[in-house]
Amino acid sequence: MNLVLTEEQRELRGTVRSFLAAASPLPEVRRAAESESGYDPAVYRRLNGELGLAGLIVPQEYGGAGAGYAELAIVLEETGAALLPGPFLATTLAAILLTELGDKELLPAIAAGTTVATVALDGDRALNGAEADVVLMVDGTRVRAVRGGGRTPLTTLDPTRRQARVEAAGGETVASSPEGMERVRDLFAVAVAAEQLGVLRASLDAIVAYSGIRVAFGRPIGSYQGVKHKLADMHCKLEQAESIVRNAAWAADEAPGELPLAAALAQAYVGRACFEVARDSLLLHGGIGFTWEHDAHLYYKRAKSDEVLLGPPRIHRTRLADLLEL
Known part of the structure:
Protein backbone atom coordinates (compact mmCIF):
# COMPACT_ATOMS: atom_id res chain seq x y z
CA MET A 1 0.00 0.00 0.00
CA ASN A 2 1.33 3.44 -0.99
CA LEU A 3 -0.74 6.41 0.17
CA VAL A 4 1.71 9.03 -1.14
CA LEU A 5 0.51 10.82 -4.27
CA THR A 6 2.29 10.01 -7.51
CA GLU A 7 3.71 12.73 -9.73
CA GLU A 8 0.70 12.46 -12.05
CA GLN A 9 -1.70 12.75 -9.12
CA ARG A 10 0.11 15.83 -7.83
CA GLU A 11 -0.16 17.36 -11.29
CA LEU A 12 -3.90 16.61 -11.32
CA ARG A 13 -4.29 18.26 -7.92
CA GLY A 14 -2.36 21.33 -9.04
CA THR A 15 -4.36 21.65 -12.24
CA VAL A 16 -7.74 21.43 -10.52
CA ARG A 17 -6.65 23.75 -7.71
CA SER A 18 -5.38 26.38 -10.14
CA PHE A 19 -8.53 26.15 -12.24
CA LEU A 20 -10.85 26.62 -9.27
CA ALA A 21 -8.78 29.47 -7.85
CA ALA A 22 -9.11 31.34 -11.13
CA ALA A 23 -12.63 30.34 -12.21
CA SER A 24 -14.44 29.97 -8.91
CA PRO A 25 -12.87 31.99 -6.06
CA LEU A 26 -15.02 32.49 -2.97
CA PRO A 27 -16.51 35.83 -4.11
CA GLU A 28 -17.71 34.05 -7.27
CA VAL A 29 -18.99 31.15 -5.17
CA ARG A 30 -21.16 33.60 -3.23
CA ARG A 31 -22.40 35.29 -6.38
CA ALA A 32 -23.22 31.99 -8.07
CA ALA A 33 -24.96 30.59 -4.98
CA GLU A 34 -27.25 33.62 -4.87
CA SER A 35 -28.10 33.41 -8.57
CA GLU A 36 -31.23 31.85 -9.98
CA SER A 37 -29.50 28.60 -10.93
CA GLY A 38 -27.40 28.39 -7.78
CA TYR A 39 -24.16 27.88 -9.68
CA ASP A 40 -22.26 29.15 -12.71
CA PRO A 41 -23.01 26.92 -15.73
CA ALA A 42 -20.01 28.34 -17.57
CA VAL A 43 -17.65 27.13 -14.84
CA TYR A 44 -19.33 23.74 -14.88
CA ARG A 45 -18.95 23.48 -18.68
CA ARG A 46 -15.27 24.36 -18.45
CA LEU A 47 -14.76 21.91 -15.58
CA ASN A 48 -16.08 19.13 -17.77
CA GLY A 49 -14.90 20.39 -21.15
CA GLU A 50 -11.35 21.50 -20.40
CA LEU A 51 -10.60 19.08 -17.58
CA GLY A 52 -13.04 16.27 -18.32
CA LEU A 53 -13.85 15.79 -14.66
CA ALA A 54 -17.45 14.59 -15.09
CA GLY A 55 -16.13 11.49 -16.82
CA LEU A 56 -13.06 10.97 -14.67
CA ILE A 57 -14.03 7.51 -13.38
CA VAL A 58 -16.28 6.58 -16.29
CA PRO A 59 -14.71 3.74 -18.33
CA GLN A 60 -13.09 4.74 -21.60
CA GLU A 61 -15.54 2.70 -23.66
CA TYR A 62 -18.26 5.08 -22.46
CA GLY A 63 -16.28 8.22 -23.24
CA GLY A 64 -14.68 8.72 -19.85
CA ALA A 65 -11.09 8.88 -18.65
CA GLY A 66 -11.18 5.52 -16.87
CA ALA A 67 -9.29 6.89 -13.87
CA GLY A 68 -9.40 5.41 -10.38
CA TYR A 69 -10.95 6.48 -7.12
CA ALA A 70 -7.60 7.76 -5.90
CA GLU A 71 -7.78 10.39 -8.65
CA LEU A 72 -11.44 11.10 -7.96
CA ALA A 73 -10.66 11.66 -4.28
CA ILE A 74 -8.02 14.23 -5.23
CA VAL A 75 -10.50 16.14 -7.39
CA LEU A 76 -13.27 16.07 -4.78
CA GLU A 77 -10.87 17.29 -2.12
CA GLU A 78 -10.15 20.35 -4.27
CA THR A 79 -13.79 21.04 -5.14
CA GLY A 80 -14.63 20.72 -1.45
CA ALA A 81 -11.88 23.14 -0.43
CA ALA A 82 -13.17 25.64 -3.01
CA LEU A 83 -16.82 25.13 -1.90
CA LEU A 84 -17.65 24.64 -5.57
CA PRO A 85 -21.38 25.26 -6.01
CA GLY A 86 -23.48 23.28 -8.44
CA PRO A 87 -24.04 19.65 -9.36
CA PHE A 88 -20.49 18.28 -9.53
CA LEU A 89 -20.77 16.01 -6.49
CA ALA A 90 -24.31 15.02 -7.48
CA THR A 91 -23.22 14.00 -10.99
CA THR A 92 -20.17 12.24 -9.56
CA LEU A 93 -22.40 10.09 -7.35
CA ALA A 94 -24.59 9.31 -10.36
CA ALA A 95 -21.49 8.35 -12.37
CA ILE A 96 -20.34 6.05 -9.57
CA LEU A 97 -23.73 4.36 -9.42
CA LEU A 98 -24.05 3.84 -13.17
CA THR A 99 -20.42 2.79 -13.65
CA GLU A 100 -20.63 0.14 -10.94
CA LEU A 101 -23.93 -1.22 -12.23
CA GLY A 102 -22.79 -1.30 -15.86
CA ASP A 103 -25.14 1.23 -17.45
CA LYS A 104 -24.54 1.87 -21.15
CA GLU A 105 -27.19 4.47 -21.96
CA LEU A 106 -26.60 7.42 -19.62
CA LEU A 107 -22.86 7.24 -18.99
CA PRO A 108 -21.64 8.69 -22.33
CA ALA A 109 -23.70 11.87 -21.90
CA ILE A 110 -22.61 12.21 -18.27
CA ALA A 111 -18.97 11.74 -19.23
CA ALA A 112 -19.31 14.38 -21.94
CA GLY A 113 -20.79 16.83 -19.44
CA THR A 114 -23.95 17.28 -21.49
CA THR A 115 -26.23 15.56 -18.96
CA VAL A 116 -26.51 16.62 -15.33
CA ALA A 117 -27.48 13.65 -13.21
CA THR A 118 -28.06 13.12 -9.51
CA VAL A 119 -29.06 10.41 -7.05
CA ALA A 120 -31.94 10.55 -4.58
CA LEU A 121 -30.05 9.78 -1.38
CA ASP A 122 -32.93 9.92 1.08
CA GLY A 123 -36.19 8.71 -0.38
CA ASP A 124 -37.12 11.41 -2.87
CA ARG A 125 -34.60 14.06 -1.78
CA ALA A 126 -31.79 14.72 -4.26
CA LEU A 127 -28.76 16.99 -4.40
CA ASN A 128 -29.30 19.57 -7.14
CA GLY A 129 -32.53 17.81 -7.97
CA ALA A 130 -34.05 20.89 -9.60
CA GLU A 131 -31.08 21.36 -11.94
CA ALA A 132 -30.58 17.71 -12.89
CA ASP A 133 -31.66 16.34 -16.25
CA VAL A 134 -31.91 12.84 -14.77
CA VAL A 135 -32.60 11.75 -11.20
CA LEU A 136 -31.64 8.21 -10.25
CA MET A 137 -34.13 6.82 -7.74
CA VAL A 138 -32.87 3.87 -5.70
CA ASP A 139 -35.58 1.44 -4.61
CA GLY A 140 -33.77 -1.24 -2.68
CA THR A 141 -31.60 -2.87 -5.31
CA ARG A 142 -33.41 -1.35 -8.31
CA VAL A 143 -32.40 1.96 -9.90
CA ARG A 144 -34.87 4.03 -11.92
CA ALA A 145 -33.98 7.00 -14.12
CA VAL A 146 -36.56 9.79 -13.78
CA ARG A 147 -36.57 12.62 -16.31
CA GLY A 148 -38.75 15.67 -15.81
CA GLY A 149 -41.56 15.36 -13.32
CA GLY A 150 -42.19 17.51 -10.30
CA ARG A 151 -39.15 19.11 -8.64
CA THR A 152 -39.74 21.03 -5.41
CA PRO A 153 -36.76 23.11 -4.21
CA LEU A 154 -35.97 22.65 -0.51
CA THR A 155 -34.65 25.14 2.01
CA THR A 156 -31.23 23.83 3.02
CA LEU A 157 -28.50 24.73 5.49
CA ASP A 158 -25.79 25.00 2.84
CA PRO A 159 -26.47 27.90 0.44
CA THR A 160 -23.78 26.67 -1.97
CA ARG A 161 -25.47 23.35 -2.68
CA ARG A 162 -29.18 23.14 -3.40
CA GLN A 163 -31.52 20.20 -2.97
CA ALA A 164 -34.98 19.34 -4.24
CA ARG A 165 -37.75 16.86 -3.65
CA VAL A 166 -38.46 14.78 -6.74
CA GLU A 167 -41.70 13.08 -7.70
CA ALA A 168 -40.76 9.41 -7.67
CA ALA A 169 -43.47 8.07 -9.98
CA GLY A 170 -42.53 6.61 -13.35
CA GLY A 171 -39.08 6.34 -14.83
CA GLU A 172 -37.31 3.44 -16.49
CA THR A 173 -35.32 0.78 -14.66
CA VAL A 174 -31.66 1.14 -15.61
CA ALA A 175 -30.06 -1.38 -13.26
CA SER A 176 -30.69 -3.92 -10.54
CA SER A 177 -27.88 -5.51 -8.53
CA PRO A 178 -27.95 -6.35 -4.79
CA GLU A 179 -24.20 -6.97 -4.67
CA GLY A 180 -23.39 -3.87 -6.69
CA MET A 181 -25.46 -1.58 -4.48
CA GLU A 182 -23.43 -2.50 -1.41
CA ARG A 183 -20.23 -1.42 -3.14
CA VAL A 184 -21.92 1.71 -4.49
CA ARG A 185 -22.86 2.84 -0.99
CA ASP A 186 -19.28 2.33 0.15
CA LEU A 187 -17.99 4.34 -2.82
CA PHE A 188 -20.44 7.14 -2.01
CA ALA A 189 -18.92 7.23 1.48
CA VAL A 190 -15.42 7.52 0.03
CA ALA A 191 -16.44 10.31 -2.35
CA VAL A 192 -18.15 12.40 0.32
CA ALA A 193 -15.23 11.86 2.73
CA ALA A 194 -12.86 13.19 0.06
CA GLU A 195 -14.91 16.37 -0.22
CA GLN A 196 -14.99 16.65 3.57
CA LEU A 197 -11.21 16.40 3.62
CA GLY A 198 -11.02 19.45 1.36
CA VAL A 199 -13.46 21.44 3.51
CA LEU A 200 -11.43 20.52 6.60
CA ARG A 201 -8.15 21.59 5.01
CA ALA A 202 -9.50 24.90 3.76
CA TYR A 210 -5.97 34.69 10.31
CA SER A 211 -4.10 33.78 13.51
CA GLY A 212 -0.95 35.26 12.04
CA ILE A 213 -2.46 38.69 11.26
CA ARG A 214 -5.10 39.20 13.94
CA VAL A 215 -3.52 41.13 16.82
CA ALA A 216 -4.89 41.15 20.37
CA PHE A 217 -3.14 42.92 23.27
CA GLY A 218 -0.18 43.69 21.06
CA ARG A 219 0.43 40.13 19.88
CA PRO A 220 -0.84 37.94 17.03
CA ILE A 221 -3.48 35.62 18.45
CA GLY A 222 -1.56 32.68 17.03
CA SER A 223 1.16 33.30 19.61
CA TYR A 224 -1.16 32.54 22.52
CA GLN A 225 -0.89 29.04 23.95
CA GLY A 226 -4.63 28.35 23.90
CA VAL A 227 -4.85 29.14 20.20
CA LYS A 228 -1.68 27.24 19.34
CA HIS A 229 -2.92 24.11 21.09
CA LYS A 230 -6.27 24.30 19.33
CA LEU A 231 -4.59 24.72 15.93
CA ALA A 232 -2.33 21.76 16.69
CA ASP A 233 -5.36 19.61 17.51
CA MET A 234 -7.02 20.67 14.27
CA HIS A 235 -3.89 19.83 12.31
CA CYS A 236 -3.78 16.34 13.85
CA LYS A 237 -7.36 15.78 12.71
CA LEU A 238 -6.35 16.83 9.20
CA GLU A 239 -3.43 14.40 9.14
CA GLN A 240 -5.57 11.51 10.32
CA ALA A 241 -8.41 12.38 7.95
CA GLU A 242 -6.05 12.52 4.97
CA SER A 243 -4.63 9.09 5.75
CA ILE A 244 -8.12 7.62 6.16
CA VAL A 245 -9.36 9.07 2.86
CA ARG A 246 -6.26 7.99 0.94
CA ASN A 247 -6.62 4.48 2.38
CA ALA A 248 -10.31 4.31 1.47
CA ALA A 249 -9.61 5.44 -2.10
CA TRP A 250 -6.80 2.89 -2.37
CA ALA A 251 -9.15 0.14 -1.15
CA ALA A 252 -11.74 1.15 -3.74
CA ASP A 253 -9.14 0.71 -6.49
CA GLU A 254 -6.94 -2.11 -5.26
CA ALA A 255 -8.53 -4.03 -2.38
CA PRO A 256 -12.32 -4.45 -2.75
CA GLY A 257 -12.45 -6.74 0.26
CA GLU A 258 -11.14 -3.97 2.50
CA LEU A 259 -13.46 -1.30 1.11
CA PRO A 260 -16.44 -1.75 3.48
CA LEU A 261 -14.30 -1.22 6.58
CA ALA A 262 -12.32 1.63 5.02
CA ALA A 263 -15.49 3.39 3.83
CA ALA A 264 -17.24 3.05 7.19
CA LEU A 265 -14.17 4.44 8.95
CA ALA A 266 -14.00 7.33 6.49
CA GLN A 267 -17.54 8.46 7.25
CA ALA A 268 -17.33 7.70 10.98
CA TYR A 269 -14.17 9.77 11.44
CA VAL A 270 -13.80 12.30 8.63
CA GLY A 271 -17.35 13.65 8.79
CA ARG A 272 -17.09 14.51 12.47
CA ALA A 273 -13.52 15.79 12.17
CA CYS A 274 -14.49 18.06 9.27
CA PHE A 275 -17.37 19.58 11.22
CA GLU A 276 -15.29 20.07 14.37
CA VAL A 277 -12.50 21.84 12.49
CA ALA A 278 -14.95 24.06 10.58
CA ARG A 279 -16.73 24.89 13.85
CA ASP A 280 -13.50 25.69 15.71
CA SER A 281 -12.25 27.75 12.78
CA LEU A 282 -15.40 29.85 12.93
CA LEU A 283 -15.10 30.28 16.72
CA LEU A 284 -11.41 31.22 16.59
CA HIS A 285 -12.22 33.92 14.07
CA GLY A 286 -14.10 35.63 16.89
CA GLY A 287 -17.00 37.97 16.22
CA ILE A 288 -16.17 38.43 12.56
CA GLY A 289 -16.57 34.70 11.97
CA PHE A 290 -20.27 34.95 12.78
CA THR A 291 -20.98 37.64 10.22
CA TRP A 292 -22.65 36.93 6.89
CA GLU A 293 -19.81 38.70 5.08
CA HIS A 294 -17.16 36.25 6.34
CA ASP A 295 -16.59 32.91 4.63
CA ALA A 296 -16.20 30.87 7.84
CA HIS A 297 -19.93 30.21 8.06
CA LEU A 298 -19.96 28.81 4.52
CA TYR A 299 -17.42 26.15 5.45
CA TYR A 300 -19.32 25.44 8.66
CA LYS A 301 -22.56 24.89 6.76
CA ARG A 302 -20.95 22.70 4.09
CA ALA A 303 -19.26 20.64 6.82
CA LYS A 304 -22.50 20.05 8.69
CA SER A 305 -24.55 19.26 5.57
CA ASP A 306 -21.87 16.81 4.37
CA GLU A 307 -21.74 15.16 7.79
CA VAL A 308 -25.38 14.08 7.52
CA LEU A 309 -25.58 13.69 3.73
CA LEU A 310 -25.33 9.90 3.86
CA GLY A 311 -27.19 9.55 7.12
CA PRO A 312 -26.46 10.58 10.72
CA PRO A 313 -22.96 9.78 12.07
CA ARG A 314 -24.30 7.09 14.40
CA ILE A 315 -25.19 4.95 11.37
CA HIS A 316 -21.59 4.89 10.19
CA ARG A 317 -20.24 4.29 13.69
CA THR A 318 -22.65 1.38 14.12
CA ARG A 319 -21.63 -0.14 10.79
CA LEU A 320 -17.96 0.29 11.65
CA ALA A 321 -18.52 -1.46 14.99
CA ASP A 322 -20.37 -4.31 13.26
CA LEU A 323 -17.57 -4.78 10.75
CA LEU A 324 -15.03 -4.87 13.58
CA GLU A 325 -17.29 -7.29 15.50
CA LEU A 326 -17.34 -5.01 18.52
Missing part, protein backbone atom coordinates in the same frame (compact mmCIF):
# COMPACT_ATOMS: atom_id res chain seq x y z
CA SER A 203 -11.06 25.70 7.15
CA LEU A 204 -7.75 25.05 8.88
CA ASP A 205 -5.77 27.06 6.31
CA ALA A 206 -8.10 30.03 6.82
CA ILE A 207 -7.77 30.17 10.59
CA VAL A 208 -4.00 29.59 10.50
CA ALA A 209 -3.65 32.57 8.17
